Amino acid sequence: MQLYLPIADIPVNIFLILAMGAAVGFVSGMFGIGGGFLMTPLLIFIGIAPAVAVASVASHIAASSFSGAISYWRRRAIDPALALVLLTGGSVGTALGVWTFTQLRALGQLDLMIALSYVALLTTVGGLMFWEGLRAMMRTRAGVLPPRRSHGWIHGLPLKMRFKRSKIYLSVIPIVVVGIVIGFIGAIMGIGGGFILVPIMIYLLRVPTSTVIGTSMVLTLVTMAFATLLHAATNHLVDIVLALILMVGGVTGAQFGARAGQKIRGEQLRLLLGLLVLAVGVRFAIELVIRPDELFTIRETGGAG
Template identity: 80%
Template structure:
């Protein structure tokens, strides 16, 4: 059953797009991540332009993050002060990312930039997660316990100036790395169409030493705000948000997430990390293959948005 996407300007099989939304929602529910790193490539692989895919998935991530952020807020599992400082950087990073997105699109280099970004980022992150997952499984088989992080341990980041006290997280930390992390996540999200939770959560836990009890909720607030802002900017400046596509993905994503959350509770943590690493790495390899395979059509026609 075909449906026409007005902004993407092509017909797609609605059942295929719905199935993609369910599958990505399942993965998101299982691993506790946004799923944008998977949804955007899948849309590109079925023929939707990278620009429309990134902009439309941003709206999907913002909508899916709303319920999660609200739930964690009600449970007081969000650090408001930490979220506010992250948002300072996140808003700046998102604005810069959308500007670069528009600039690269005007030059005709946006598609290549997005593909290269996915190859580098997903291959690196997927490889590290795969290695860590395999190491954890080996330690478990040998009966070795993982080395716990010592309470109160510090790294060089904790010696930076402009320190703030984040009461709910119970940490005393410079605002500089927090703003920087927020800017990085906002920038990456605007350019690549990913929420960035699979990057943000490890950074907050292992680099900023934020307690795990408030990490996910605080990350959800940042993802919600930056993706909502990216959607607004993409819609007003680039006119690339396809509401029909985003709606179908939302329906599928909400449905799949319910089943994924149940499945994730039955799998051991190290196995989950191994599976997630394999998934991320496979998407990065798929993009790398696309870059080296000769295209079926040598020439393409694309509107640049410039007036004669």
């Protein structure tokens, strides 16, 4: 069943888009991430313009994160104070990201920047996550305890605040900076940033895993909803029809993913997520170097005087 997308300006199979939304929603709920790192490339691979994909996927990420966040809120697995500090930086980062997105689009460099950013970010993060998950699994099989974590220089910064739900005492400075970075990346690349945020919170900020995923989803929910509004108001690239179809599939899939994620061990989740992120990054790299079928483009030029 074909459906015409008004902003993307192409017909698509509605069942294919629903299935993509459900699959990415499942991944989102399972790993506690927004899923945009997977959905945006999938849309680009089926022919949707990168700018439209990034702007429209933000709403899908927000919907999937909302569904998952409710599930974690009911289990008291969200730290409200930590989420609020993250959102302080995340809102600023999102606004800066949308502004940069607009400037790159005006210069005609947006599509290339999105592709290069995906290759660099996903291959690096995916490789690191895969290696860390593999090492954790090997330590578990060998019966070796993980190395004891010691507090680094971050825990010596001023402006400390006590986060009761997470049971940590930490400076708000690195938390706000992390929020800015995640919001900025999310607005430009159409990703929630959870696959970056979760490792940072666990290994750098020493936030307990019991509150990391739920708190990450709150940040993803708010920043992506904000990014959707900004993209719609400034760039007019949000395809409402596409976004609604993705939301329906995403909300459904996220519920099943959250249940499945509770049955898998932490190191196995990191290994699987690392493989997934790495695979998408490699796919983007291949797309960049493949020789196109058509070696010419059509560009509208001004009329002769």
